[in-house]
Amino acid sequence: MLDTVAPAGAYDPATYRMLSFHDQRGRFLDGSDTPRAYLERCLERIEALEPAVKAWAFLNTEGARRAADAASARYKNGAPLSPIDGMPIGIKDLIETCDMPTEYGSDLFRGNRPIRDAAIIYFTRQAGAVFVGKTVTVCLGGGDPSITRNPFDTRRTPGGSSSGTAAAVAARMVPFGFGTHGRGSTTRPASFCGTFSLKPTYGSINRQGSWSAAHSLDHIGSLGGTLSDVWTTARFAARHAGGDPGHPGLYGAVEPPAPHKPARLVRLDMAGWAVAEDSAKAAFEARVAALKQAGVQVFSRHDDPAIEAYEQLLARMSQLWQALYRFEMRWPLYSYRDHDASKLEARLLRGLAEGANTSQETYRAALVDREHARALHEEIARRCDGMITLSAPGAAPVGMDQGNAIFNEPSSVLGAPAVNLPILSVDAMPLGLQLLGPWHGDERLVAVGRWMAEIHRTA
Amino acid sequence: MLDTVAPAGAYDPATYRMLSFHDQRGRFLDGSDTPRAYLERCLERIEALEPAVKAWAFLNTEGARRAADAASARYKNGAPLSPIDGMPIGIKDLIETCDMPTEYGSDLFRGNRPIRDAAIIYFTRQAGAVFVGKTVTVCLGGGDPSITRNPFDTRRTPGGSSSGTAAAVAARMVPFGFGTHGRGSTTRPASFCGTFSLKPTYGSINRQGSWSAAHSLDHIGSLGGTLSDVWTTARFAARHAGGDPGHPGLYGAVEPPAPHKPARLVRLDMAGWAVAEDSAKAAFEARVAALKQAGVQVFSRHDDPAIEAYEQLLARMSQLWQALYRFEMRWPLYSYRDHDASKLEARLLRGLAEGANTSQETYRAALVDREHARALHEEIARRCDGMITLSAPGAAPVGMDQGNAIFNEPSSVLGAPAVNLPILSVDAMPLGLQLLGPWHGDERLVAVGRWMAEIHRTA
Numbered sequence: 007m008l009d010t011v012a013p014a015g016a017y018d019p020a021t022y023r024m025l026s027f028h029d030q031r032g033r034f035l036d037g038s039d040t041p042r043a044y045l046e047r048c049l050e051r052i053e054a055l056e057p058a059v060k061a062w063a064f065l066n067t068e069g070a071r072r073a074a075d076a077a078s079a080r081y082k083n084g085a086p087l088s089p090i091d092g093m094p095i096g097i098k099d100l101i102e103t104c105d106m107p108t109e110y111g112s113d114l115f116r117g118n119r120p121i122r123d124a125a126i127i128y129f130t131r132q133a134g135a136v137f138v139g140k141t142v143t144v145c146l147g148g149g150d151p152s153i154t155r156n157p158f159d160t161r162r163t164p165g166g167s168s169s170g171t172a173a174a175v176a177a178r179m180v181p182f183g184f185g186t187h188g189r190g191s192t193t194r195p196a197s198f199c200g201t202f203s204l205k206p207t208y209g210s211i212n213r214q215g216s217w218s219a220a221h222s223l224d225h226i227g228s229l230g231g232t233l234s235d236v237w238t239t240a241r242f243a244a245r246h247a248g249g250d251p252g253h254p255g256l257y258g259a260v261e262p263p264a265p266h267k268p269a270r271l272v273r274l275d276m277a278g279w280a281v282a283e284d285s286a287k288a289a290f291e292a293r294v295a296a297l298k299q300a301g302v303q304v305f306s307r308h309d310d311p312a313i314e315a316y317e318q319l320l321a322r323m324s325q326l327w328q329a330l331y332r333f334e335m336r337w338p339l340y341s342y343r344d345h346d347a348s349k350l351e352a353r354l355l356r357g358l359a360e361g362a363n364t365s366q367e368t369y370r371a372a373l374v375d376r377e378h379a380r381a382l383h384e385e386i387a388r389r390c391d392g393m394i395t396l397s398a399p400g401a402a403p404v405g406m407d408q409g410n411a412i413f414n415e416p417s418s419v420l421g422a423p424a425v426n427l428p429i430l431s432v433d434a435m436p437l438g439l440q441l442l443g444p445w446h447g448d449e450r451l452v453a454v455g456r457w458m459a460e461i462h463r464t465a
Numbered sequence: 466m467l468d469t470v471a472p473a474g475a476y477d478p479a480t481y482r483m484l485s486f487h488d489q490r491g492r493f494l495d496g497s498d499t500p501r502a503y504l505e506r507c508l509e510r511i512e513a514l515e516p517a518v519k520a521w522a523f524l525n526t527e528g529a530r531r532a533a534d535a536a537s538a539r540y541k542n543g544a545p546l547s548p549i550d551g552m553p554i555g556i557k558d559l560i561e562t563c564d565m566p567t568e569y570g571s572d573l574f575r576g577n578r579p580i581r582d583a584a585i586i587y588f589t590r591q592a593g594a595v596f597v598g599k600t601v602t603v604c605l606g607g608g609d610p611s612i613t614r615n616p617f618d619t620r621r622t623p624g625g626s627s628s629g630t631a632a633a634v635a636a637r638m639v640p641f642g643f644g645t646h647g648r649g650s651t652t653r654p655a656s657f658c659g660t661f662s663l664k665p666t667y668g669s670i671n672r673q674g675s676w677s678a679a680h681s682l683d684h685i686g687s688l689g690g691t692l693s694d695v696w697t698t699a700r701f702a703a704r705h706a707g708g709d710p711g712h713p714g715l716y717g718a719v720e721p722p723a724p725h726k727p728a729r730l731v732r733l734d735m736a737g738w739a740v741a742e743d744s745a746k747a748a749f750e751a752r753v754a755a756l757k758q759a760g761v762q763v764f765s766r767h768d769d770p771a772i773e774a775y776e777q778l779l780a781r782m783s784q785l786w787q788a789l790y791r792f793e794m795r796w797p798l799y800s801y802r803d804h805d806a807s808k809l810e811a812r813l814l815r816g817l818a819e820g821a822n823t824s825q826e827t828y829r830a831a832l833v834d835r836e837h838a839r840a841l842h843e844e845i846a847r848r849c850d851g852m853i854t855l856s857a858p859g860a861a862p863v864g865m866d867q868g869n870a871i872f873n874e875p876s877s878v879l880g881a882p883a884v885n886l887p888i889l890s891v892d893a894m895p896l897g898l899q900l901l902g903p904w905h906g907d908e909r910l911v912a913v914g915r916w917m918a919e920i921h922r923t924a
Contacts, residue, residue: 104804121573122800214679214796222711245825251793252681254829334710337673341581345563366704370713
């Protein structure tokens with residue numbers, strides 16, 4: 007267990023446990039624990055570890071205590087509002103909140119106080135969620151690396167741009183946090199920090215009131231210490247906030263699906279395999295071997311020409327991501343640049359200069375390419391119970407560079423659901439195994455993920 | 466010509482001309498007129514008529530003069546930035562502007578000053594557009610009727626919620642204005658005020674940074690004194706701002722399409738025919754007869770069982786609109802209500818109470834219904850060169866009630882393009898003929914509309 011932040015952590019995915027809210031709810035109902043006491047344990051962790059981890063852009067301790075007290079009273083009366091009543095949650099600071107600043111990690115928005123909650127925040131707040139604070143992100147989701155450190159080794163990045171959310175969950179400060187994901191911003195920090203995560207089917211969790219809404223590559227991400235909390239919170243939020251306007255929203259029951267043993271998995275290299283570290287590849291291969299030993303069929307590009315064709319298409323996802331992003335990023339960033347370019351970081355300004363050269367015709371061609379890619383993705387995804395690959399080319403690098411998103415761009419472009427399973431480890435640091443599925447296959451993917459996480463821990 | 470606002474106007478669609486910017490550009494290039502002089506003529510009209518019409522929520526006279534001077538210099542140098550360089554434009558106050566307040570017609574947002582422009586505003590501003598001011602709208606697009614009056618008879622409503630934009634264009638205060646359209650908010654005021662309008666294919670003009678973005682029924686509307694200005698401005702905005710993220714955007718050339726004589730039109734009753742006024746029906750029938758006389762084939766429900774099936778489906782659009790809107794309206798309105806319910810009007814609060822009873826399952830069923838309706842719409846729309854119907858059940862009613870949107874709900878639900886042609890008249894007031902087409906058929910619809918408007922005026 008991680009009780010203090012070590013300069014070089016002793017992370018063991020088989021034994022390290024993050025917080026679970028779901029597993030604790032029975033004790034709120036039987037009176038042996040309360041949401042307020044649960045919150046106080048979270049706040050103690052924050053007090054102890056925050057100076058080193060720097061996960062929080064804003065802490066709302068008193069507001070959280072009030073919300074936790076209200077939840078405690080409801081449990082005492084046997085009448086919690088929802089499965090997430092009393093759950094301490096961290097909110098990435100690209101998501102609007104009516105009772106906390108929303109600064110988008112940017113000097114442009116210092117002290118910005120929206121009068122509204124983002125859609126997911128509004129409806130989870132109504133259901134009793136306890137919002138502990140806003141978590142650190144990079145400037146407008148695309149600037150320089152954040153100040154947050156990886157709790158398992160503070161010399162290393164937690165990944166980004168959901169840096170603070172991932173680090174807070176990993177450090178047992180909260181059981182769950184909301185992130186966003188436009189390129190690798192949920193799956194990568196989840197991999198580097200060893201949390202579970204779900205980047206859902208595109209549009210299936212309402213993005214209104216968050217930075218995510220401005221791009222067709224972006225999603226609301228859910229990061230948690232258990233897949234149960236990830237699923238229940240994501241599904242609950244989508245049930246009440248809906249998906250994006252016009253979208254049916256995340257499908258499935260709010261209760262976490264039972265673990266489901268897959269019959270067939272497709273193993274993907276993606277473009278990332280060529281640049282993955284040997285230790286990461288070895289850890290992944292060992293997992294594949296264990297899955298086969300457990301009776302799961304695992305197919306790859308060598309078994310099926312259709313998978314080979316799909317792999318070749320996946321190799322182009324980075325390029326496609328760029329073509330789409332360059333056109334879409336121009337708004338609102340151009341407008342912010344014109345307002346005060348001195349408050350946009352150099353990395354963002356460079357990206358904007360590239361965007362100026364993208365025409366609507368180029369963008370339309372990229373949309374057509376994406377439609378073709380989605381069709382092939384669906385074709386392969388529906389032949390199996392899940393696709394597996396690495397979540398990142400290796401463990402969190404030393405330094406503050408956020409790391410490579412090469413394994414994450416495909417799900418961002420395709421809009422396909424992606425689950426991070428923190429079941430690999432290299433260099434005593436976490437590394438994620440990534441599960442991908444077809445559109446609207448989120449619930450099934452979580453069920454398969456639960457089974458894979460369980461056999462890993464009992465193996 | 467309308468030189469002053471009459472208590473009962475003498476509107477004649479065959480002779481009354483609104484402003485054209487497109488037709489004047491040659492004179493900017495040859496030096497016989499300038500954008501600054503054009504603007505001054507607009508400002509004179511505003512000064513004379515605004516006390517009675519009340520079209521403007523905010524006037525940015527000095528900013529507009531500076532922009533017009535810059536445009537004048539560019540024309541003088543033979544180097545205008547774009548086909549809309551120097552065009553005076555009114556902006557519905559549901560659309561963000563970085564240099565003017567954006568108040569959404571609501572006390573909640575008094576003095577609200579965004580640091581950014583909405584996507585369409587940013588890119589048209591870059592192209593030299595001269596933003597004269599923000600036009601009056603109803604509270605958050607759905608509250609009580611606005612204070613704006615119909616310039617042809619100030620006892621009457623201009624329609625809503627793009628009230629100020631339509632009235633400003635009709636009163637020759639500006640040649641063009643942006644509106645939005647979630648139910649009838651572009652086509653209806655265009656009909657009541659006798660302007661041309663385009664409610665484009667869903668998503669084809671970027672809604673980011675406007676109230677429109679929160680609903681799958683909503684669109685950026687374009688209202689103008691000529692179809693040339695409507696088309697060129699809409700298409701130019703979409704070319705540079707794009708459509709919504711992930712959408713290919715409005716198709717076609719920026720130059721207005723040549724008038725196109727339709728071979729086949731489908732005449733639709735919609736649910737509105739049953740409640741339309743006799744004078745409106747008679748005016749419409751006369752137009753249909755004139756079209757037939759000009760050699761256009763006009764088919765109706767009596768000629769084709771498929772059209773009859775489509776009409777029966779159209780009769781359910783009002784119900785479907787309600788089902789979709791009730792679920793989607795909950796955000797951000799719930800959050801605003803919780804912030805300060807005293808600032809939301811009774812009409813909005815009543816709507817919110819209804820929304821509380823709409824489940825995600827009901828919403829999903831409505832989405833499925835919509836997909837079926839869209840498929841049938843496309844089937845019929847592609848058999849002909851356009852569908853024609855009334856834009857409203859009659860002329861603008863006396864009083865401030867915004868009027869019935871029954872003829873407008875279908876295009877809002879279906880996402881199909883709708884053009885208002887101000888070519889009918891009853892009671893010496895304007896009434897619109899509405900043209901509908903298939904998704905992405907906007908440019909062709911404008912071409913057909915131009916032909917219909919021309920033969921009307923030469924007939």
